[in-house]
Amino acid sequence: MATETKVIAPVGSGEKGCCKSGPGYATPLAAMSGPREKLIYVIAVYTGTGREKPDYLATVDVDPSSATYCSVIHRLPMPFLGDELHHSGWNSCSSCHGDASADRRYLVLPSFISGRIYAIDTKADPRAPSLYKYVDPKEIAEKTGLAFPHTTHCLASGEILVSCLGDKDGNAQGSGFLLLDSDFNIKNRWEKPGHSPLFGYDFWYQPRHKTMISTSLGAPKAFSKGFDLQDVADGFYGSHLHVYSWPGGEMKQLIDLGDTGLIPLEVVISVKPIKVENWVLPEMPGLITDFLISLDDRFFYFVNWLHGDIRQYNIEDPKNPVLTGQIWVGGLLQKGGPVKAVREDGGTYQFDVPQIKGKSLRGGPQMIQLSLDGKRLYATNSLYSVWDRQFYPELMDKGSHIIQIDVDTEKGGLSINPDFFVDFGEEPDGPALAHEMRYPGGDCTSDIWI
Known part of the structure; x- marks a missing residue:
């Protein structure tokens, strides 16, 4: 069973337009009219x-009217070392509306x-x-x-589904889906016997x-x-x-993306490789x-x-x-770095990245989150500590950051918020x-509508 620390009595949401008939919103368009975000976990x-x-959960104030705007206002450290917290999800979302x-x-x-899988109480004091x-x-x-838990989603039943990427020894043959009850007790594997994925990672379900x-x-x-090309070959x-x-849990189809589809973490529009030097x-x-996709299904990021x-x-x-916005906010090809992109004529170039x-x-x-109204896009820059150290070693000494990007929801377009x-x-x-x-009130990558 799950290991308890302390239990605090539930507190109502109190947010206008949200959680009157259960958590979240009746529809994605209703969510777009929800309150502006004031906190980010x-x-x-x-x-x-x-x-x-x-590792810890940071509470960041993103309310422009607040005296602590654009700062970490609370840190909840985990009780153990060596966790590598990664993704997060809710025990209940709009699927239970x-x-x-x-x-x-x-x-x-x-x-x-x-x-370990932690359950963090955000209701007693959201800040x-x-x-x-x-x-x-x-x-x-x-x-x-199962071991190496990664992505978690809530189900309309109140249960929680977690993808796991292997067994305790790190073998992919042990990957599958862990089903927890509403109080985080282990139930079983979700998928039927013999229907485990070849390799695990993210997942999304669509009941409709x-x-x-x-x-x-x-x-x-x-x-x-760390990433080793030999591991790919092997x-x-x-x-x-x-x-x-x-919800049957039977694998109905296995789609092979071939060599050009290796490591399909997120499957989207194909990005052409860039010829480079010094890499x-x-x-x-x-x-x-x-x-992610905006809640009105108009824009994809x-x-x-x-x-x-x-x-x-x-x-x-x-x-x-149609590409409507593109901005450079880091990467290995930014000006001042050793890696350069190579044009067809042999010339080289790098991208301007602002301060x-x-x-x-x-x-x-690396990770992005869109405001409910679609007007603000937040971005972090850490993927996974071992890969961060390999590809961006400066993060070990300088740490990560969060930036905010202003979104033109009429014509399309992206611009960096210089004050965040x-x-x-x-x-x-x-x-x-x-x-x-x-x-705290959910978002387009946590909530599923049924």
């Missing part, structure tokens, strides 16, 4: 940085390396969340054979189509050491999409590490972690997406790595 990591400190007894209260934090309980990784492994799709990364025993990375029946390969592939750009596409005609509030942008854009910069390089216990972000 941000995963902050010390694991892998060389600092013997626990019609259930008045459901409550978006607990933020679920899987630990990529240790295997200062507290630890409710955690699920022990030994119990997960003993009951299900009775379908769930999961993507691929690789074997934990390979990627947890078959330790995936190139498939897994199509499941929902490990003659071409630098696009590595899309996060994407993704980040390109290695190249360093964030893009916006108009997808009102889904078969013919914000006198601070240089480091690393590459949250510097995790100045944290009290030393520079930290910032990863996924969540709003």
Whole structure:
């Protein structure tokens, strides 16, 4: 069973237009009319940085009218070292909107390396969340054979589904989906026997189509050491999409993306590799590490972690997406760095990356979160500590940051907010790595409508 710390009585949401008939909103368009975000919960990591400190959940004030705007106002350290917090999700979301007894209260934090899954109470004091309980990784492994938990989503039943990328020894053959009950007790594997994915990673379910799709990364025993091309050649990375029946848990289709689809973390518009010099390969592939779609289905966004750009596409005609915005906010090809892009004529070039509030942008854009109204896009720049150290070693000494991008929701277009910069390089216990972000009231990457 989950290990308890303390339990605090539930507190009502109190937000106008939200949670009157259950958590979240009746429709995505209703969510777009929800209140402006005032807080963001941000995963902050010390694991892998060389600092013997626990990872923590940071609360960031994003209310422009607040005296503490654009700063970390609370830090909740985990009780153990070496977790590598990574993604996050809610115990309940808009999939439970019609259930008045459901409550978006607990933020679920899987630990990529240790295997613990934390439940964080955000209701008693949204500005200062507290630890409710955690699920022990030994119990997960003993009951299900699963380890390396990654992505979590709430179900309309009140249960919680977590993708796991391997077994306790780091073998991809142990990947699958962990099902927890509403109080974070282990139930079982979700998928039917014999229907586990070849490689695990992210997933999303759509009840209206009775379908769930999961993507691929690789074997934990390979990627947890850093990226090695030999591991790709040896078959330790995936190139498939897994199509499941929902909620049946049967794999109905396995889509092979081939060599050009290796490591399909997020499957979106293809990005052409760029010819480069002074890098490990003659071409630098696009590595899309996060994407999202606005709640009105008009705009599609993704980040390109290695190249360093964030893009916006108009997808009102889904078969013919139109690039409407692109900005460079880091990456390996920015001016001043050793790596240069090579033109067809042999000339070289690099991209201009602006400073914000006198601070240089480091690393590459990695995770993004869009405001409910679609007008503000937040971005962090840490992927995974081992890979950060390999590709962007300056993050170990300087830490991560969060930037805000203003979005033109009429014609399309992106521009950096020059007044917003949250510097995790100045944290009290030393520079930290910032990863996924969540709003207390939900967002387009946490909420599923049924």
